[in-house]
Amino acid sequence: MKENSNSHEDVVSRFISYGESNFESNVAQTRPTQSAAQLGVLRLIYAFRFSGHLRAKLDPLQRPRHHSTPPFTLEEFGLNESDLDKTFDMGSYQGPNCTTLRELFDSLNKTYCSSLGVEYMHIPNLEERKWIQTKIETMSLESDNTPEYKKWLLQRITAAEVFEKFLHNKYVGQKRFSLEGSDTLIPLLNVLIEHSGEHAMKRICLGMAHRGRLNVLINIMGKRAENLFKEFAGDLGLSKKQTGDVKYHQGFSSDIQTSKKDVHLALMFNPSHLELVNPVIEGYARYHQDKNDESERQQILPVLIHGDAAFSGQGVVMETLNMSQSRGYRTQGTVHIIINNQIGFTTSKQDDARSTDYCTDVVKMINAPVFHVNAEDPEMVSFITKLALDYRMRYKKDVVIDLMCYRRHGHNEADEPAVTQPLMYEAIRNLPTTRVNYAASLMKQGVISQTEVDAMVKDYRKELKAGNRVAYNILEPKNKRAWELLWADYFDVTWHDPYESAISKKRIKDLNKKLQHIPDGFEIHPRVKKIMQDRQKMADGKINADWGFAETLAFASLTENGVPIRLTGQDCGRGTFFHRNAVLHNQLVNEQYTPLKNISEKQGRVQIFDSILSEEAALGFEYGYATANPESLVIWEAQFGDFVNGAQAIIDQFISSGEAKWGRLSNLVMLLPHGLEGQGPEHSSGRLERFLQLCASHNMQVCVPSTAAQIFHLMRRQILRKFRAPLIIMTPKSLLRNPLASSPLFRFTDEKFKVVIEERYDNIKPKKVDRVVLCSGKVFYELLTRRQDDQLNNVAILRVEQLYPFPHEALTLEIKKFTNAKDIIWCQEEPINQGAWYTSRHNFMRNLTKGQTLHVVARDLYAAPAEGSVRLHNINQSHIIEKALGLQPIDKARSVKK
Numbered sequence: 001m002k003e004n005s006n007s008h009e010d011v012v013s014r015f016i017s018y019g020e021s022n023f024e025s026n027v028a029q030t031r032p033t034q035s036a037a038q039l040g041v042l043r044l045i046y047a048f049r050f051s052g053h054l055r056a057k058l059d060p061l062q063r064p065r066h067h068s069t070p071p072f073t074l075e076e077f078g079l080n081e082s083d084l085d086k087t088f089d090m091g092s093y094q095g096p097n098c099t100t101l102r103e104l105f106d107s108l109n110k111t112y113c114s115s116l117g118v119e120y121m122h123i124p125n126l127e128e129r130k131w132i133q134t135k136i137e138t139m140s141l142e143s144d145n146t147p148e149y150k151k152w153l154l155q156r157i158t159a160a161e162v163f164e165k166f167l168h169n170k171y172v173g174q175k176r177f178s179l180e181g182s183d184t185l186i187p188l189l190n191v192l193i194e195h196s197g198e199h200a201m202k203r204i205c206l207g208m209a210h211r212g213r214l215n216v217l218i219n220i221m222g223k224r225a226e227n228l229f230k231e232f233a234g235d236l237g238l239s240k241k242q243t244g245d246v247k248y249h250q251g252f253s254s255d256i257q258t259s260k261k262d263v264h265l266a267l268m269f270n271p272s273h274l275e276l277v278n279p280v281i282e283g284y285a286r287y288h289q290d291k292n293d294e295s296e297r298q299q300i301l302p303v304l305i306h307g308d309a310a311f312s313g314q315g316v317v318m319e320t321l322n323m324s325q326s327r328g329y330r331t332q333g334t335v336h337i338i339i340n341n342q343i344g345f346t347t348s349k350q351d352d353a354r355s356t357d358y359c360t361d362v363v364k365m366i367n368a369p370v371f372h373v374n375a376e377d378p379e380m381v382s383f384i385t386k387l388a389l390d391y392r393m394r395y396k397k398d399v400v401i402d403l404m405c406y407r408r409h410g411h412n413e414a415d416e417p418a419v420t421q422p423l424m425y426e427a428i429r430n431l432p433t434t435r436v437n438y439a440a441s442l443m444k445q446g447v448i449s450q451t452e453v454d455a456m457v458k459d460y461r462k463e464l465k466a467g468n469r470v471a472y473n474i475l476e477p478k479n480k481r482a483w484e485l486l487w488a489d490y491f492d493v494t495w496h497d498p499y500e501s502a503i504s505k506k507r508i509k510d511l512n513k514k515l516q517h518i519p520d521g522f523e524i525h526p527r528v529k530k531i532m533q534d535r536q537k538m539a540d541g542k543i544n545a546d547w548g549f550a551e552t553l554a555f556a557s558l559t560e561n562g563v564p565i566r567l568t569g570q571d572c573g574r575g576t577f578f579h580r581n582a583v584l585h586n587q588l589v590n591e592q593y594t595p596l597k598n599i600s601e602k603q604g605r606v607q608i609f610d611s612i613l614s615e616e617a618a619l620g621f622e623y624g625y626a627t628a629n630p631e632s633l634v635i636w637e638a639q640f641g642d643f644v645n646g647a648q649a650i651i652d653q654f655i656s657s658g659e660a661k662w663g664r665l666s667n668l669v670m671l672l673p674h675g676l677e678g679q680g681p682e683h684s685s686g687r688l689e690r691f692l693q694l695c696a697s698h699n700m701q702v703c704v705p706s707t708a709a710q711i712f713h714l715m716r717r718q719i720l721r722k723f724r725a726p727l728i729i730m731t732p733k734s735l736l737r738n739p740l741a742s743s744p745l746f747r748f749t750d751e752k753f754k755v756v757i758e759e760r761y762d763n764i765k766p767k768k769v770d771r772v773v774l775c776s777g778k779v780f781y782e783l784l785t786r787r788q789d790d791q792l793n794n795v796a797i798l799r800v801e802q803l804y805p806f807p808h809e810a811l812t813l814e815i816k817k818f819t820n821a822k823d824i825i826w827c828q829e830e831p832i833n834q835g836a837w838y839t840s841r842h843n844f845m846r847n848l849t850k851g852q853t854l855h856v857v858a859r860d861l862y863a864a865p866a867e868g869s870v871r872l873h874n875i876n877q878s879h880i881i882e883k884a885l886g887l888q889p890i891d892k893a894r895s896v897k898k
Contacts, residue, residue, distance in 0.1 A: 040079045045093045049121055049133065050121045051070045052113050053117030058115065058374050084105070096140055117371075123369060132369055157438060160219060162464070163218055164180045166465070167214070175414065182406070184381050196301055197258025197262070202299040203299070204303055205285040206268065208304070209277070209305070209310065210249065213248045220265070221265060222471035224467060225464050245271075251266070254477070255475040271654070274310040276316060276616075280627075286329065286621070290607075296332065300331070307339055312361070312362060319612070321366050333399065336368075337403060338359065343424070368397060371384045373401065373402065376405075378434070384401060406424075439453045487724075490723070495701065504749060509540070511599065515596070521588075532581075538745075541744070545708050545748070547732070550712040553712060555606070559604045564633070566622070570639045619647040620654070622668060633715070635669040636670055640686075641730065642683065642685055652694065655670075655700070660699060666724070672731060673731050674704075688704075688835055700804065702730075704730040704802075705801055706757070707743050707747070707757075753801070756799065756801065758798065766818050772795075772825070773795060773798070775800070775884075776800050776801065779881075782829075783885065792886075800836075806840065808843065821852065829858075829880060830858060832894075835858065854897075857883045859880065
């Protein structure tokens with residue numbers, strides 16, 4: 001950004017329009033001969049406030065800045081050297097000892113162009129700007145740090161450096177993603193925790209990628225060194241159910257004593273997908289804020305530690321920032337800390353890394369202040385850390401600390417960085433460490449002696465070598481970690497554990513009465529009114545219950561018993577297909593009413609939010625929320641099933657594998673509308689096959705319910721059983737209103753979720769059956785209708801409603817009823833390389849008896865030549881139905897005989 005006199009004139013004009021200070025009156029009160037010079041002085045002040053960060057000494061490596069640096073010459077502002085010793089009105093500038101232009105110029109340089117660069121003038125709120133302005137411009141008026149405090153800072157930097165060097169020598173060449181070059185992160189976090197105690201914080205929810213994670217685990221979290229050494233030796237201490245994960249992905253939790261209040265610190269487990277933990281932390285923090293039931297959300301603090309390249313490069317960062325002030329996701333401010341080592345893997349040239357001056361520029365979308373600070377100045381880092389937290393607490397907004405540093409080694413310790421960054425790493429090799437620099441500064445001030453400096457190194461190394469806990473102010477745990485206690489009852493149960501999900505007719509009527517209640521003067525849409533009238537008939541047993549009734553009834557029955565319910569998705573309040581209408585909209589005024597929030601006085605919290613237009617961050621947020629509490633029903637709904645593609649990394653790295661890698665359970669439910677119904681490939685498939693490919697060791701549940709009663713029992717089962725695992729539901733579209741998918745009330749009052757639904761139509765006689773068709777989802781009703789049209793009595797149709805964990809016993813029991821059946825057909829509407837076939841065929845085989853043959857009927861990617869070259873979703877569905885029912889021959893190449 002090139003600065004010139006015209007740009008600074010624009011600055012002044014802009015701030016006059018904002019009403020910044022009493023600028024015009026200040027100028028008017030000066031003598032006419034001084035007005036031009038006085039105006040130049042005030043322009044100078046505003047220029048430093050706007051652009052001083054561009055001249056700040058932020059880079060320890062002193063590399064050339066990417067942007068143009070404003071010169072800030074006197075002539076640029078209509079001043080000259082003869083004005084230096086003249087007295088001027090300094091306007092709103094609050095720096096000390098400033099009466100002459102010379103004193104002002106020196107003070108502005110010290111305040112805005114030293115080791116701190118501040119970006120805050122983009123914030124539209126005048127009161128926020130003035131608050132930051134006061135804090136920054138008067139910081140030199142604060143009392144200097146005491147010698148004891150400076151020694152403490154040095155000790156924390158010493159801990160950071162010695163830890164890394166110890167591992168470097170002890171475990172040569174092993175990956176640890178060293179913090180060296182950004183050692184000041186450790187005292188920064190210590191200061192943040194201590195200052196959080198002064199704000200009466202209860203919990204800090206911390207997320208970070210792998211850079212410096214081991215250092216944080218040991219020097220901040222309080223993990224014992226001996227346990228880390230065991231992990232380096234390959235002893236991960238895992239249960240039989242776990243695969244484990246690398247050391248620098250591990251989480252931890254601890255209680256830390258501060259001078260005011262003990263603070264619980266929780267470091268979330270994180271995969272190598274860098275910024276992916278951001279929304280997870282926000283969801284985790286939001287749950288704890290909801291649990292505290294505090295409207296201001298001030299006792300739970302989310303803290304996210306980023307890398308510079310990832311912060312500007314990963315879209316999930318922007319998605320998470322977009323959540324920060326939205327109703328369904330706000331956590332009242334996150335402290336962002338960027339370990340800005342000026343390189344991403346091997347990319348350090350800014351033209352390759354991003355399109356903005358700073359990696360932090362994305363946060364301007366939410367008007368957050370950015371504090372760029374040179375990591376070689378620990379005292380300034382300490383000051384700005386406190387200021388950042390004070391800002392978050394006062395304004396309940398995100399704030400960014402951009403810790404400008406460097407990376408002493410390669411991307412990992414086996415990497416040679418000089419191959420791609422020869423000049424950068426030549427400078428780094430010649431650069432003393434932060435500890436050495438700060439120790440020399442303190443010795444020069446007479447604060448500490450060389451003997452004391454050496455003793456710090458020796459004492460810390462001794463404790464570390466002994467395998468002790470070396471973190472600062474850690475409270476010894478009295479019991480297991482909090483999350484282990486919370487989840488203790490859920491680890492040793494299975495999906496077979498018994499439960500009762502049926503409810504009485506009386507309870508259905510009582511709950512429906514509350515769901516039907518609408519406040520006086522609240523006018524609902526005529527179409528919604530018709531839906532509610534029909535639901536009254538359903539509750540009375542006059543007509544069968546549809547999907548929307550069953551789903552809402554399940555939620556009401558759970559929240560009545562104190563279960564918290566959180567449902568989010570891009571159209572979840574109404575429902576993409578108009579079936580839910582859980583949130584009602586007044587047609588007369590801008591007002592909403594949610595009947596589920598008014599079930600009983602002691603009901604669980606109900607949150608139903610139409611989400612921001614996001615999949616990755618939105619799903620990550622709900623995973624974080626769900627993993628914090630086993631007793632809540634947390635649901636994320638995709639608008640169409642295929643929209644989940646945008647959240648695939650969350651599914652792969654957290655939902656499907658969190659238990660195996662980290663022992664973390666989740667009760668998250670995903671609703672994915674699925675079914676090939678002529679809407680093209682983009683709005684047809686929830687990618688059932690992808691979820692089944694991720695299934696192993698009962699890590700997830702994948703269900704395809706086909707009736708209203710089934711979704712009712714399935715939702716209730718997710719809470720009523722002790723078994724906790726993510727639940728993936730392929731929900732229907734056309735079946736939401738298909739009368740065949742509706743259920744009579746006795747299915748709600750007398751049954752539970754059926755993993756396999758038996759043959760229950762057309763009075764089929766088992767002994768006459770020679771063909772059994774297995775299927776899931778809406779294709780069942782197409783098979784059923786065609787069987788009825790052709791009056792077939794030799795074909796039984798079974799619905800496999802739970803595809804994983806696979807219900808072997810239930811399916812075997814049903815197939816055995818048909819003793820004369822020789823052909824067992826798996827029928828799916830999806831192409832053969834999609835859907836359930838390839839991931840489940842071994843399960844179908846297990847259920848065959850001698851002499852039976854298993855066939856598969858499914859779409860091909862392209863139609864057979866005889867049928868013409870037509871697109872996938874235009875293939876005649878009747879061909880699949882006819883082959884499954886025996887009305888057309890089956891391709892024998894797809895058959896397997898037992």
